[in-house]
């Protein structure tokens with residue numbers, strides 16, 4: 001069936017001498033494999049539009065549960081800012097790796113919208129740490145380890161919360177506190193905002209650096225301890241962020 005799908009190329013694999021297979025996260029069908037015949041050829045029209053992070057409308061012969069075949073691509077947004085900035089490429093690669101893993105566990109269509117909106121916010125120039133963290137918070141539900149930000153993770157107490165512990169995986173009240181690191185409780189509000197906000201509507205970010213960093217630190221270790229995911233692209237970001 002000849003059809004158009006909107007999507008982003010998550011990864012590419014050479015095939016034979018001049019062809020390649022691209023993995024595209026599509027709005028319509030989730031992640032699909034598409035054969036791009038001759039796309040590695042110097043003169044191929046498909047060469048430049050079959051690279052990682054190409055965001056466009058893919059005209060394909062769609063085959064369910066098999067490799068589809070690419071006819072052409074219309075670019076929706078060239079993502080120029082991201083592609084010219086090695087740091088932004090690193091963030092975008094991590095987000096792509098992350099959604100790819102999440103899609104193995106859930107195929108909710110909101111994942112596509114959240115992912116594409118996060119990529120577009122990176123392209124707009126918003127703080128990549130914040131955008132990454134917002135997507136990370138939202139994806140936790142699909143990974144089955146959503147955050148409880150309303151009561152003590154140990155006893156359920158809603159009052160006298162003293163800290164948020166990545167080790168324990170949530171809020172800790174005064175009675176259950178042992179030796180957990182104390183973080184400013186104001187970050188819980190911000191985390192809640194990350195969880196609820198529509199990424200599309202995020203524009204100005206009036207957040208202090210220490211709040212941003214504290215949340216990033218929490219989410220990074222929460223992901224390490226509770227999601228079971230290991231991503232090389234995340235390791236690279238940790239090195240950059242000195243976590």
Ligand SMILES: [Zn+2]
Pocket residue numbers: 152153154155156157172173174175176177
């Ligand atoms: Zn408690």
